Amino acid sequence: MQMVGRLQLRDLVLRSVAAACKLVTPRGEHPGLNDFRLEVVTAVGEAFNNIVLHSYEGRDDGVVELDIQAMPDQISIVFRDWGDSFDPDSVPLPDLDTLPESGLGIFIMKTLMDIRYHAGQPNVLTLSKKLTNKSSHAESVTDPLGGKK
Amino acid sequence: MTFTVATIEAGVVRLTIEGELDVVTASELRKGVDKLIDEKPRRIEVNLTSLRMVDSSGVGTIVSLYKRIRAQGGEVVITGLRDQPLAIFRLLRLDRVMLGSAPG
Numbered sequence: 001m002q003m004v005g006r007l008q009l010r011d012l013v014l015r016s017v018a019a020a021c022k023l024v025t026p027r028g029e030h031p032g033l034n035d036f037r038l039e040v041v042t043a044v045g046e047a048f049n050n051i052v053l054h055s056y057e058g059r060d061d062g063v064v065e066l067d068i069q070a071m072p073d074q075i076s077i078v079f080r081d082w083g084d085s086f087d088p089d090s091v092p093l094p095d096l097d098t099l100p101e102s103g104l105g106i107f108i109m110k111t112l113m114d115i116r117y118h119a120g121q122p123n124v125l126t127l128s129k130k131l132t133n134k135s136s137h138a139e140s141v142t143d144p145l146g147g148k149k
Numbered sequence: 150m151t152f153t154v155a156t157i158e159a160g161v162v163r164l165t166i167e168g169e170l171d172v173v174t175a176s177e178l179r180k181g182v183d184k185l186i187d188e189k190p191r192r193i194e195v196n197l198t199s200l201r202m203v204d205s206s207g208v209g210t211i212v213s214l215y216k217r218i219r220a221q222g223g224e225v226v227i228t229g230l231r232d233q234p235l236a237i238f239r240l241l242r243l244d245r246v247m248l249g250s251a252p253g
Contacts (some may be wrong), residue, residue, distance in 0.1 A: 007173050038233050045204050049172045096242045101212045104205035111240060116166060 005081065010045060013066060015043045017077060017122040021148060023070035024131050030073075035132045043112040044077055045126055046105035048095045055083030065122070076128040085119035152181055160191040164214075167199035170207030170234075177205075181193035182214045191223050195198055198229030217246055 001015065004010050017036035027046040030036075036055070066082040094100040094107055109115060109127070115125040151216045157163055164185065168185040170178065185193065195211065203211075227247045230238055238244045 010171065010173060038236070042204070042233065042237065043204075045171065049204065049206070053172070097211050099216060099243070099246070101209040101216070102205075104208055108205055108237065108240065 001066045003064055005056045005064040006060055006062070007052050007081050010048050014041050016046055017041055017068060020068040020070045021075060024073055024075050026072060030131060032131055036129065039112040040075060040129055043109045046109045047125055047127060050086060051079060051081045051083070052087040054126055055081045056139055057084065061084070074128065074130040076126060079125040080122035082122050085123050087117050087119055088115055089117065150178065154181065154185060154206055158186050162190050164175055169202040170200060171202070171204040172206040174230040175206040175210045178210050178222045182210060186214070186217050187219055189223070190218070193218055193223065195225060195227045196229050197227060197234055200234045201232070203234045208237060208241060212243065214240070
């Protein structure tokens with residue numbers, strides 16, 4: 001999937017990823033699937049924000065490629081962009097005790113999924129996650145992607 | 150995302166945020182928050198019962214509101230957090246300081 005890096009396309013990315021999450025359980029329902037889907041969608045949203053806001057800062061013509069690989073009990077999402085490199089590992093984790101207003105996206109992304117980043121042309125950001133019975137979240141949640149924005 | 154501001158009594162307002170609060174919609178809320186802060190309320194109740202999804206930009210806007218009102222000597226109470234927004238608030242450990250009542 002290829003698109004222009006604009007925030008208006010964020011919803012399209014998230015809905016595509018949410019749909020792909022359902023493919024990780026070909027054998028039927030899994031008790032952790034809903035939390036899994038929400039954690040993946042939340043992390044991917046932050047990743048897309050970072051590409052548009054930082055890799056393509058000041059531009060609205062940057063190209064973003066998105067590959068989604070749904071496998072049994074796991075998913076892998078690969079973003080490629082040709083903008084400025086933005087290594088998630090170079091960003092210090094926020095001090096949550098100070099109630100930070102920014103820098104939270106990388107923390108959310110890293111907490112909810114496994115992240116790999118390769119700087120270059122393109123920059124390649126890979127987010128992956130295995131479906132388990134345990135959620136990174138504190139409790140089960142319901143799907144928020146069902147209604148209008 | 151939609152938001153409404155209702156005056157409950159003198160100096161007390163309820164800010165209700167509904168839908169998806171993300172990097173696209175947070176800028177709209179931020180303008181409303183700026184206006185609200187200028188009115189110097191002594192208490193703001195932020196009702197998030199119908200907030201379905203939030204990202205880091207949305208959280209940042211709510212944290213900004215919280216800090217700025219507190220800096221003016223006011224109080225912010227967040228109610229109704231649930232599902233994905235509650236999970237994100239817990240992940241960022243905001244629930245310890247910002248939740249005024251049991252999520253519902």
